[in-house]
Amino acid sequence: MNQNNSSSSSNPCPICLHSINQEAYLDRCFHKFCYDCIAHWSQWVASQSRNSNSSLQCPLCKVENFSIIHGCDGDSFQQHYINQDLERGFSFSEAHRYRLQCYYGEPVVIDDKFNVLRYWKCHKYLQPNQWLQSWLRREIQALVQEEDVDIIVHHILGVVESFLRRNERECFKCSPEQKREEFRALVSDAAGRFVLGKTDRFVNEMELFLASGLNIEAYDEVYMQCLGLRTSGATGSPTEGIHDQTPQLPYLDLFGEDIDGSD
Known part of the structure; x- marks a missing residue:
């Protein structure tokens, strides 16, 4: 067995719990993560804070760090400073924040509302979903935190459409x-290279959306009711409750502290 692979498997990323992809370190405590995981974590923490912080508490030890180091090759490395280089010019909407909470929080049990097994047994999967493209764009934007995700969306849609054409016969x-x-x-294969450690969760969420048969606004309203969040009415846009409630992330529950480090 390759020693590096064995080491990676025995020391997974503390955020996604998978083998580390693109090693990244926080500059003070030197805890190691996947680069995308700790970058997304930094963005998520920033979205929950009322202030623009220039430091980030390590999700493992709570030490304040000021940058993320990655791309180490023995001769050089790249360094991104918190809330500076990681800003990508994409303004998150409330809907993006709510969906990011869904991926980083505990899974919501809504099988009683959207019967996934019936969706497959009744061959409802053969019916094209006119809202899937818009839903995919929002989900991928939230997960990769980029505005231009058309290539990724069309790639996943192409896989789905090919599956449907083949199964019509x-x-x-x-x-x-x-x-x-x-x-x-x-x-999973189509999305995995883009959403990395959130691949299984993404597939689950996509399956739930398809099984619901609802448009995005109606789906969000049902989903947010299960989360205990409030909507702004008919549009289903999550405008209240997003900042009032901090989801309990599995790897933060171990420490029993909030992300701002306040007592």
Whole structure:
């Protein structure tokens, strides 16, 4: 067994809990993470704070750090300062913040509202979803924190459309369970290189949205009711409750402290 792979597996990223992809370190405590994970974590913490902080508490030890170091090759490295280089010119909407909370918080149990198994057993997956492209754009924007995600969205849509065309002719050759497994594997492969440690969660969320049969506004309203968040009414835009409630992230529960470090 390769020693590096073994070491990576035994010391996973504390955020995504997968093998570390693109090693990154915080500059004071030197705890190691996937670069995208700690960068996204920094953005998420900034979105929850009323002030623009130039430092970031390590999610493991709570030490204040001022930059993220990555791209170390023995001769050089790259350094991104908190809330400076990580700003990418994309202004998060309240809807983006709410969806990011969904991915970094505990999974919401809404199977009683959206029956995923029935979606597959009744072959509803063969019906194209006219809202999927817009939903995908918002989800990918929230996860990768970039505005221009058209290439990623079209790539995932192409995989889904190819799956649908193939199964229009062959839908009875395999069981619904096999079709579901094939779909999840295809979407996971298509999205995994972009959403990394959130791949499984992304596939679950996409499956829930498709099984709901709802447009984005109606889906958000149901989802936020399950989260205990409030909407702004008919539009379903999450305008209240986003900043009032901090989701309990699994890897922060270990410390019992809030992200601002206040007592």
